[in-house]
Amino acid sequence: MARPSRAHERRADLVAAARRAVLGRGMLDLRLRDVAAEAEMSPGSVLYYFPTLTDLLREVQREAVERFCAAREDAVRDEPDPRRRLTAMIRSGLPSGPDDELCVLLYELGAVARRDASYAAEHIRLYERQVGIYAGILETGAATGAFTLTRDAGTIARNLVALEDGYGLHITMAVPTLDVARAAGLLLACASDATGCDLGDPGSGDQEGDR
Template sequence: MARPSRAHEKRAELVTAARRAVLERGILGLRLRDVAERARMSAGSVLYYFPSMADLLQEVQRQAVDRFCAAREAAAAREPDPRLRLITTIDSGLPTGPDDELCVLLYELGAYARRDPDYAAQHVRLFERQVTLYAGILDEGAAAGMFTLTREAAVIARNLVALEDGLGLHLLAAAPPLDAAAARDLLLAYASDATRCAL
């Protein structure tokens, strides 16, 4: 009887190794050898399971996007009040600090989005999924009479995601110009103005 294939397991190990390598070395200095060492494999074995580093890192990115968005959606779903849901969503979108593994990973991998259409597509998917989350909360709050939106929900939602992205980038800088609490306050101030609701 033939032994079952371990390809799925090996691919998962490589994704984990690549994720660790990106977090430790950064995307710009990353080499195939770094991933191979962390996976305790040869570089040739890595390429057996993933034809290129780009393919491997795309899988790392895909999983990171899904984990990040799923966590935000789950946190929002636990709040029945649209006001609290909006605050919770804001809280779940900012990096908690330089040790926030998932956010660091997304920002590192986002650097490739300027040059690679496959990475760009994942980056767009991340952006649009978050916009959809915010827009749903804004529409629900408006329908319930809690929010008076100053613009269409989609416009406010896009601005919120863009603000999060910019503030998050600053929070993860080697010398951040503001801390997580200040970034949160800025987002809440914009959301309060855009909904005409004190948050």
């Protein structure tokens, strides 16, 4: 009887090794031999499972995007109140701190998007999926009377995702220019203005309707 193939398992191990290598060295300095060393394999063995380093890193990016978006969807799925859903969505989009591995990984991979169309396509997918979650929350809030939107839901959603990206980058820089609480407060202030609804302070759990 033929032995079962371990290709899927080995590919998963290589994706994990590449993820660690990106976090450890960054995209600009990353080489095939770095991933091979992390996986305890020869460079030739890595290429047996992925034709090029770019192919492997695209899979790392695809997996990271899926994990990040799925976590954001989970964060708001069971909350019926649009105000609380919007607050939870904002909180879920920011790094937990300078060493948030998933956010750092996405920033590292996103830096390549300016030069590589395939990375750009995945980064666009990440952006649009987040915009879709936000827009759904905003539209529901407007329909139920919880929000009075100052712009259409799509415009507000795109602005919030872009602000998250910018603030998240500041949080994860070698010398952070603001912390998570401050970034969340700034985002909530923007969202409050855009929805006509006081979303409160992110650290207090205090929202309009709780008082």
